[in-house]
Amino acid sequence: MTPRRRVVLxxxxxxxxxxxxxxxxKAPHIELVGVLSSTRVLNKSDSRLRASIxxxxxxxxxxxxxxxxxxxxxxxxxxxxxxxxxxxQLMVRNLACLETSDINSAESINFLKNLQPEVLLxxxxxxxxxxxxxxxxxxxxxxxxxxxxxxxxxxxxAFYALLRQARETGATVxxxxxxxxxxxxxxxxPLSIRPLDTxxxxxxxxxxxxxxxxxxxxxxxxADTVGIPQTSVGRYDSWPNPLDTKQFRQRRRYFRWREYLxxxxxxxxxxx
Numbered sequence: 001m002t003p004r005r006r007v008v009l010x011x012x013x014x015x016x017x018x019x020x021x022x023x024x025x026k027a028p029h030i031e032l033v034g035v036l037s038s039t040r041v042l043n044k045s046d047s048r049l050r051a052s053i054x055x056x057x058x059x060x061x062x063x064x065x066x067x068x069x070x071x072x073x074x075x076x077x078x079x080x081x082x083x084x085x086x087x088x089q090l091m092v093r094n095l096a097c098l099e100t101s102d103i104n105s106a107e108s109i110n111f112l113k114n115l116q117p118e119v120l121l122x123x124x125x126x127x128x129x130x131x132x133x134x135x136x137x138x139x140x141x142x143x144x145x146x147x148x149x150x151x152x153x154x155x156x157x158a159f160y161a162l163l164r165q166a167r168e169t170g171a172t173v174x175x176x177x178x179x180x181x182x183x184x185x186x187x188x189x190p191l192s193i194r195p196l197d198t199x200x201x202x203x204x205x206x207x208x209x210x211x212x213x214x215x216x217x218x219x220x221x222x223a224d225t226v227g228i229p230q231t232s233v234g235r236y237d238s239w240p241n242p243l244d245t246k247q248f249r250q251r252r253r254y255f256r257w258r259e260y261l262x263x264x265x266x267x268x269x270x271x272x
Contacts, residue, residue, distance in 0.1 A: 004031040005139070005218050008117040010103060010125045012038040013086045015070045015200070015263065016207040020123040020144065021086065022267075023211035025093075029219045034096035034115045036103060037086065038126055044101045060242045066199065066254040077264050104130045112136050119218050122176065123207065126155070134176055139221050141176040144210035146203060148172060148188050150234030153181040158202045160237050161193065162252045163244060168192055169202070171210030173217050175227050181236070184227030187213045199248075200255030204263065 007030050011017035024032045041051030056064045075085050090097045098111045104127075112120070113136060120137040122129070123144040134141045147157035148170040154160065161169040170190040175183035189209045193202065240248070 004029055005221070006031050006033045006116060006118045007218065008032075008034045008036060008112060008115055008120050008137070010036045010038070010120060010122040010127075010129075011086075012040075012124055012126050013071065013075060014124055015074050016124040016203055017086060018074075018267070019204060019207045020121075020211040020214075021089070023208070023215055024121075027215045027219075030215060032095060033117060034098070034111070035086070035090055036108060036111065037097060037099045038101070038103070039099050040101040040126055055239070058239045058241065060240075060245045062249065062254065063240055063245045069255065069260065070200070070203075074264065077261070081264055083264065083267060101127075103127045104133055109133060109136070119221065120176075121214060121218070123210065123214075128178075128180060129176060131178060134178075139223055140225070142186070142214060142217070143174055143176050143181075143183070144207065144214050145172045145174060145181055146206035146210060148190060149174060149181060149185060150230045150232050152237070153234050154237035155239055156199075156237070158206060159199055159240055159244075159248065162197070162199060162202065163240075163248050165251070166193060169206065171206050171213060173210060173213045174230075181234075182230065184229050186217045186225070186227045189213050198253045198255045198259070201259055 007024060009021065009024060009032065011020065024030050041048055042054055046054065052064065055067065078085060087097055096115060098108060100108050102108060109132065112133065117137045118139045120141040129141065145157065147161065149172040152160050152169065158169065168190055170188055172185055173187045174185045177183045191205055191209060
């Protein structure tokens with residue numbers, strides 16, 4: 001029998017982190033021992049209000065509203081529908097949780113050391129992890145990236161895949177190193193982009209694919225497992241600018257209320 005792997009999830013509370021969390025909790029060979037939850041929005045020193053204003057300035061109010069819908073509004077609506085937040089789900093299971101704006105701080109390092117993870121898994125996480133933290137898990141530090149690396153590196157790969165009218169994208173599980181989205185690749189799963197895909201629906205599928213791939217990789221991971229180096233640098237996209245978001249709205253939608261509310265209403269998690 002494959003031994004259960006001790007895993008710590010690093011994430012920002014959102015719709016997409018929920019997708020990954022559920023796959024980890026269901027996997028019989030994974031023991032989720034804790035979650036490091038990011039409280040950072042943009043810069044580490046920004047208040048939530050200041051960061052929200054800066055996000056509107058960077059990307060426009062509609063894109064900022066989409067980000068609100070998949071994070072804070074999502075958490076509030078889960079409460080309305082009687083669904084627990086990420087933090088509440090961890091409390092019910094007596095799992096450790098640290099909320100922090102800096103994964104590289106002394107507090108975060110002590111938190112991770114005490115959990116003795118074999119794998120550190122990042123998904124929908126918005127902080128750069130430094131070498132000292134990357135070296136903490138016994139086996140590996142991995143990341144789920146919602147594109148087929150090296151294509152569409154950056155903060156919102158699905159947005160740019162839709163903006164540039166790509167026909168295919170996918171999910172990548174890769175080793176983490178000192179740069180975003182640069183590590184050697186363990187597995188990739190392609191996904192065709194459909195005409196009616198929204199940014200929300202596409203990301204849901206990508207994080208589901210990535211979570212399933214990560215669960216499979218973690219089961220067979222050893223200290224000697226070697227990934228495939230990325231053969232090209234690729235293009236790194238930062239936050240969309242107002243021109244990007246204007247062009248996006250001419251071609252696609254951020255989400256449909258029906259699909260968004262249906263996901264919350266019919267998700268399988270509950271307080272029990």
